Amino acid sequence: MEFYQHALEQAEREHLYRRLVDYIPRDAVHADSEGRQYLMMAANNYLGLTHHPAVQQAAASASLTFGTGSGGSRLTTGNHLLYRQLENKLAAFKGTEAALIFNTGYMANVGIISSLAGKDDVIFSDELNHASIIDGCRLSRGRTVIYGHSNMNQLADLLTNTACSGRRLIVTDGVFSMDGDIARLDDIVQLARKADALIMVDDAHATGVIGPGGRGTAASFGLEGQVHITMGTLSKSLGAEGGYAAGSQVLMDYLINKARSFIFSTALAPATTAAALAALQVLSGQPDMVDRLKANAAYLRTKLNQAGFDTCGSTTAILPVIVGDAYLAVEFAQLLKKEGIVVSAIRQPTVPAGASRLRITVSAAHSLAELTKASQAICTIGRQLGVI
Incomplete structure (x- = not known):
């Protein structure tokens, strides 16, 4: 001691x-x-939704109807329709085929990155990315290469000159949590096309904050459909708790089968899920x-x-x-x-x-x-x- x-x-x-x-x-x-x-x-x-009457009522009603806990992981006994409803709403909001809820944003980043990057893959990560991204990179079996904050020239050089026998993944915060600036996603998309790289954007501080209707970083650049996977949280603008991934149905199915932070966690409580769903409905309507x-x-x-x-x-x-x-x-x-x-x-x-x-x-x-x-x-x- x-x-x-x-x-x-x-x-x-x-x-x-x-x-x-x-x-x-x-x-x-x-x-x-x-x-x-x-x-x-x-x-x-950011939107003050923790105390919105519709959000509070949804949480209270779900607890009274479904109980205070989920009772198990999503893959065993903890799955119910509230998750499906929220995931469908999130996918529509983010303009993707599907979405998948995680218990926290931290668990989402760790689960997504460690699942997507294997031993032959290279992750290109902005130096000011959130700690959960850094830890996801560390837990993956891939090699991580850091580029200077929003330094697109350095990222271009690294994409060209870093040996990679597998896949390339570029991961960046959408809105950087300590500086409040926005990733240069337009440039990243162009570089990713040239390098045949996947793009992952952490929209934890972007959802409800930037883009038309608060739909996030890709929407703010008019690049919906050009980001392979978006991570976000339910605990900031949406006033609840949890994280999510949004992307193709194939990627979501892959995460269900491979993301350890999803597979081995008891599902979110019904009240939390219902609160996030109500908050998203309020945001979409207002x-x-x-x-x-x-x-x-x-x-x-x-x-x-x-x-x-x-x-x-x-x-x-x-x-x-x-x-x-x-x-x-x-x-x-x-x-x-x-x-x-x-x-x-x-x-x-x-x-x-x-x-x-x-x-x-x-x-x-x-x-x-x-x-x-x-x-x-x-x-x-x-x-x-x-x-x-």
Whole structure:
């Protein structure tokens, strides 16, 4: 135990120690903690659907009708019509033949990549891809080649000059979770055609955020049908829990038979599945929520950029505020919390050393007054700490 204690003490000294904080959500963008209410600017609840009445009612009704748990894996006793309904709705929303639900986005990425890439295959992965993509690459039997973030010239060179006796798979975040920028999917599609490579896009932070009606990265570029497999989550814009893959029926059938994180997991609870289905129905019927989210993000982004903050060129609802030093990021977040605003202080290993930041997220449920309050507090504290 002494080794682990020393490791924790070292993390504390380097301002990299993490603690769990209890929050009691009151609505989509407010939560209580230790007797005080806070404005949440750190959640991925982009459309505020966690507290939409139709979504809450669907979850409650499913629990009362089908019970609180699924009772088994999808391949044994845990499958029921709610999964089929949600998968059909997801496939239609993403413009694919089929979809397949996983228990989490992490499990989806790990299961998809480790299944698709064999020992003779090469995976080409953006250096800023999510940790779940990185772990999926590690668990696969394929070789992983990293290209610089959105560096299409380097990707082209690697596709041409990397020996590969099997298949090539290019995998990228659609919206990068710590920088808020969007993958250059138009260029990736062209390069993949030349190299006869498969494309996988992680739309966890893109679904409900970009593209017409929030349909994600491929839709935002007008490239529906040109991405072989899309991964997404039910836990962000859709306000529930879980992940999914979307693509051809052949690929979904392959994952059912090969993806270990799907095969060996108890299925999601009926309430969670029903909530995601209801949220997707709300989004499909009210695409103006996406426009409201974009307007809110643009408003706060403009305020921060005008004040002189470095927001990494983000064009989405994820607004990074680069501060550099880990201690400074933690101090900034703590001072904001004293003002009643919760944001995340992101440090290594989530981002590289020296690139610590606040990760601020915007929701369609935020009011203009709340965004103004947040921008004023961020700017005031940023000047106080010498960030701007």
